[in-house]
Amino acid sequence: MNNNIRNEFPALKDKKVIYFDSACTTLKPYRVIEAMNEYYSFSGCHKRGSHSFSRKTTEAYEKGRDKVRKFINAGSPAEIIFTKNTTEAINLISYSFPFKKNDIVLTTNIEHNSNFLPWMRLASGKEIIHKILPVNNNLTFDLDILENVLKNNKITLISILHTSNLTGATFPVKEIISLAHRYGAQVLLDGAQSVTHHKIDIQNLDADFFVFSAHKIFGPPGVGILYGKKHLLENLAPFIVGGETAEDVNNIDFVISPLPDKFEAGIQNYPGVTGFSEAINFIENIGIEKIHQHVTGLNRYLTQKMSQENIEIIGPKDAELRGNIFNFICPKFDSIQLAQIIDEANNIMVRAGVHCVHSWFNQEHKSASARISFQVYNTREEIDIFYETFKKIMQYY
Ligand SMILES: Cc1ncc(COP(=O)(O)O)c(C=O)c1O
Known part of the structure; x- marks a missing residue:
């Protein structure tokens, strides 16, 4: 995906923010x-x-x-x-x-x-x-x-x-x-x-x-x-x-x-x-197929990196089947606290909570998860920054 695409979004242009919450809502382009x-x-x-x-x-x-x-x-x-x-x-x-x-x-x-x-x-x-x-x-x-x-x-x-x-x-x-x-x-x-x-x-x-x-x-x-x-x-x-x-x-x-x-x-x-x-x-203009390939490619990349970590992925293990979503629970850490620390550390916005699916979380006796979701403006570099931040948090705490 063309990196210039970030410049089409006022929320990203010349800014150091990593927005990983597009399943909640996407950013809006100038146009x-x-x-x-x-x-x-x-x-x-x-x-x-x-x-x-x-x-x-x-x-x-x-x-x-x-x-x-x-x-x-x-x-x-x-x-x-x-x-x-x-x-x-x-x-x-x-x-x-x-x-x-x-x-x-x-x-x-x-x-x-x-x-x-x-x-x-x-x-x-x-x-x-x-x-x-x-x-x-x-x-x-x-x-x-x-x-x-x-x-x-x-x-x-x-x-x-x-x-x-x-x-x-x-x-x-x-x-x-x-x-x-x-x-x-x-x-x-x-x-x-x-x-x-x-x-x-x-x-x-x-x-x-x-x-x-x-x-x-x-x-x-x-x-x-x-x-x-x-x-x-x-x-x-x-x-x-x-x-x-x-x-x-x-x-x-x-x-x-x-x-x-x-x-x-x-x-x-x-x-x-x-x-x-x-x-x-x-x-x-971009093409929906291209968007699909881009977000699933990012999900594969993140899934491969996180495979070293002690986490539970919600949904199928295969990244290909999870489209643009990587939703996980880290047994060592409360998901909401994790999302807050990641944001404070490096402006990385992930969604934590029960994602409006209270009934399933209650049924499974789980309290919350942290969800990363991708869109056209996300990059592998952002995933690298997320992963390094995540590892540091895990080591520090
Ligand atoms: C699967 C699904 N259904 C329904 C909704 C509700 O969408 P809205 O809040 O735009 O009505 C959402 C929003 O996150 C969703 O992910």
């Missing part, structure tokens, strides 16, 4: 910030006016929608609903899906809270049954266990990770979706981590719903999407109603707008969508 600022040079509301600022807003907003559509190869812009983030998109489904009493929603036992709590909430109100599928010991997915569950239960919706924020491992989603459909279940994929370095072809995957946030792919926080197959979205009730969600209203009733307006109530995050769109341009 994304500038694209967002462009909106503030005029301001307007989309679809709500015939004047030029309004038209300009509508054009940028709908261009953004089509950019996202192409990015994941969806068939129609009507299938792209802008949301606040992944979390809101999953909540939208949990509120709007036409569940019947005792319908079963299946998740794994390593989901992010955003794909766990919405189902727990419904289950605690007895609106659905939330069933939890255990993954393998190395936290990879077992298709046989899934098939067994599908054979013995009528599952309505499988809502699962595409790529895990705990391990970086990607589930065999094409096989999962095809199995699910064979047994009449629909599938919602949490793509928050997969979009960061995998090419998504939603029509090829045949996922029923797909969700992700712009901030994980160099875009701004506060905007994400829900993709849904058109006929399924048409069948969902709106989640929040208000401006733009109704075509006509009288004192008694209202007519719901067609897709995608039906789900986009109120003024939307226009600068966010413009930034999102520019973030996709940024990725496409």
Whole structure:
């Protein structure tokens, strides 16, 4: 990867910081910030006016929608609903899906809270049954266990990770979706981590719903999407109603707008969508395959170095299977304290804690782990600095 890429990020340009927390959120390049600022040079509301600022807003907003559509190869812009983030998109489904009493929603036992709590909430109100599928010991997915569950239960919706924020491992989603459909279940994929370095072809995957946030792919926080197959979205009730969600209203009733307006109530995050769109341009200029090779190459390099150390890697041992994530527990050291010392010693930012997967940490009686996650701007030199710092800490304490 070209080292100049660091200069495209204000957080890195001429600065001595090592940012290893891109699975939480990526840094933003100048071009994304500038694209967002462009909106503030005029301001307007989309679809709500015939004047030029309004038209300009509508054009940028709908261009953004089509950019996202192409990015994941969806068939129609009507299938792209802008949301606040992944979390809101999953909540939208949990509120709007036409569940019947005792319908079963299946998740794994390593989901992010955003794909766990919405189902727990419904289950605690007895609106659905939330069933939890255990993954393998190395936290990879077992298709046989899934098939067994599908054979013995009528599952309505499988809502699962595409790529895990705990391990970086990607589930065999094409096989999962095809199995699910064979047994009449629909599938919602949490793509928050997969979009960061995998090419998504939603029509090829045949996922029923797909969700992700712009901030994980160099875009701004506060905007994400829900993709849904058109006929399924048409069948969902709106989640929040208000401006733009109704075509006509009288004192008694209202007519719901067609897709995608039906789900986009109120003024939307226009600068966010413009930034999102520019973030996709940024990725496409580099090439998602190149990003994938770069981050997995860094993970191999770090894994090989850390193989000398007394640590437990969360997830598969093989770096190739862990994409851009190296999540570990050092028995000698509290992970949160370790992250603080590493930061103080050399401005190295790693994430420590339970990574919003409290349920798995509780199940395993583990308190926390330290997670390193890579993106295009990271280098082998940074890994060398991290490793030397880590070794010194281990020797010193
Ligand atoms: C796998 C996964 N799902 C969902 C989320 C939630 O994303 P957001 O906070 O952008 O809604 C995250 C964020 O870290 C994630 O990693």
